[in-house]
Amino acid sequence: AKAPAKKEAYGGRGMTFEQDIDESNAYYLSRQKAVIHKKPTPVQIVKVDYPKRSAAVIKEAYFKQASTTDYNGVYKGAYIDFEAKETKNKTSFPLKNIHDHQITHMRSVLEQGGICFVLIRFHMTGEVFLIDAAHMITFYDEQHLRKSIKKTDIEHFGHIVTTGYHPRIDYLTAVDQIYFQSSTKGANIDGR
Amino acid sequence: AKAPAKKEAYGGRGMTFEQDIDESNAYYLSRQKAVIHKKPTPVQIVKVDYPKRSAAVIKEAYFKQASTTDYNGVYKGAYIDFEAKETKNKTSFPLKNIHDHQITHMRSVLEQGGICFVLIRFHMTGEVFLIDAAHMITFYDEQHLRKSIKKTDIEHFGHIVTTGYHPRIDYLTAVDQIYFQSSTKGANIDGR
Ligand SMILES: [Mg+2]
Numbered sequence: 088a089k090a091p092a093k094k095e096a097y098g099g100r101g102m103t104f105e106q107d108i109d110e111s112n113a114y115y116l117s118r119q120k121a122v123i124h125k126k127p128t129p130v131q132i133v134k135v136d137y138p139k140r141s142a143a144v145i146k147e148a149y150f151k152q153a154s155t156t157d158y159n160g161v162y163k164g165a166y167i168d169f170e171a172k173e174t175k176n177k178t179s180f181p182l183k184n185i186h187d188h189q190i191t192h193m194r195s196v197l198e199q200g201g202i203c204f205v206l207i208r209f210h211m212t213g214e215v216f217l218i219d220a221a222h223m224i225t226f227y228d229e230q231h232l233r234k235s236i237k238k239t240d241i242e243h244f245g246h247i248v249t250t251g252y253h254p255r256i257d258y259l260t261a262v263d264q265i266y267f268q269s270s271t272k273g274a275n276i277d278g279r
Numbered sequence: 280a281k282a283p284a285k286k287e288a289y290g291g292r293g294m295t296f297e298q299d300i301d302e303s304n305a306y307y308l309s310r311q312k313a314v315i316h317k318k319p320t321p322v323q324i325v326k327v328d329y330p331k332r333s334a335a336v337i338k339e340a341y342f343k344q345a346s347t348t349d350y351n352g353v354y355k356g357a358y359i360d361f362e363a364k365e366t367k368n369k370t371s372f373p374l375k376n377i378h379d380h381q382i383t384h385m386r387s388v389l390e391q392g393g394i395c396f397v398l399i400r401f402h403m404t405g406e407v408f409l410i411d412a413a414h415m416i417t418f419y420d421e422q423h424l425r426k427s428i429k430k431t432d433i434e435h436f437g438h439i440v441t442t443g444y445h446p447r448i449d450y451l452t453a454v455d456q457i458y459f460q461s462s463t464k465g466a467n468i469d470g471r
């Protein structure tokens with residue numbers, strides 16, 4: 088039901104980060120590599136019209152607070168859950184981009200043994216990093232010390248994600264390296 | 280952000296099946312037993328008003344076709360995915376309640392090693408059954424033979440789910456028995 092992406096001069100440029108991730112998920116799904124979807128925006132529907140001979144029209148609705156992160160699904164039997172964030176900053180990621188309910192959800196997912204992370208894109212360079220939720224939670228809890236995460240810390244604690252055409256954001260290759268390469272799941276989140 | 284459920288004379292009566300499941304998921308989450316959420320209804324938003332000093336109002340939007348099932352999340356590290364269905368029939372479950380895109384999604388989830396099933400409530404008796412997606416897919420593919428699943432077959436291939444107050448629909452106890460009791464995950468879907 089989705090229109091094909093407009094042709095771009097350069098992979099990903101002009102598309103939003105979420106559109107690039109959606110395209111990557113569609114690619115993974117079509118190759119039977121993973122089943123990961125963006126969660127729809129939660130909306131409280133108040134009034135709906137049912138015109139004759141055409142589709143129902145929602146005439147009044149309100150945005151509801153999301154209670155989870157942006158994306159979830161299954162890869163190699165494991166539960167995958169992540170939030171996508173983009174920043175125009177060059178040297179750091181401001182923690183005001185992360186919300187309380189997202190951190191609460193990440194804690195719960197880690198508690199249940201799910202794989203949970205944040206994908207961060209630096210808009211200026213197009214670089215994408217995967218940072219495990221455990222690290223993000225630590226930075227979030229230390230906001231009295233620092234209001235943002237230095238890019239050098241993201242480079243150190245996170246993992247670079249390859250970007251290209253198909254898929255645009257190849258985060259599952261990073262997931263493989265981090266969570267599936269070692270014998271113990273999650274054991275590799277600190278090392279690079 | 281949700282109003283408390285109205286007091287009910289009898290557990291679950293008067294609540295919709297999905298409300299009962301939502302309440303069960305809230306219970307599981309509060310006890311750190313699982314992180315499972317209903318996916319919001321997908322909506323294509325066309326027009327939004329931003330009135331001064333009050334919340335944004337969606338003035339025009341349309342329902343989009345869902346591409347997945349109703350619920351997903353993580354339990355003991357495993358990916359959990361299910362669809363909830365209720366029928367007023369007494370002796371069978373009509374397969375017209377199951378949609379193509381739901382079956383496609385279930386196939387993909389099973390392919391990735393996720394735990395996938397359908398919860399069926401028989402409205403007249405309040406009985407709830409869990410039937411593994413593999414069985415549901417078989418019945419779906421055999422619609423040229425039978426347009427519905429006999430309740431006796433659901434009793435045979437499925438598992439009864441305990442209902443009560445907290446949680447109202449205790450489907451994780453059934454999940455434990457079916458998917459976590461034996462050494463090989465998924466090995467117990469046929470036996471009772
Ligand atoms: Mg986001």
Ligand SMILES: [Mg+2]
Pocket residue numbers: 349362363364
């Ligand atoms: Mg349903």
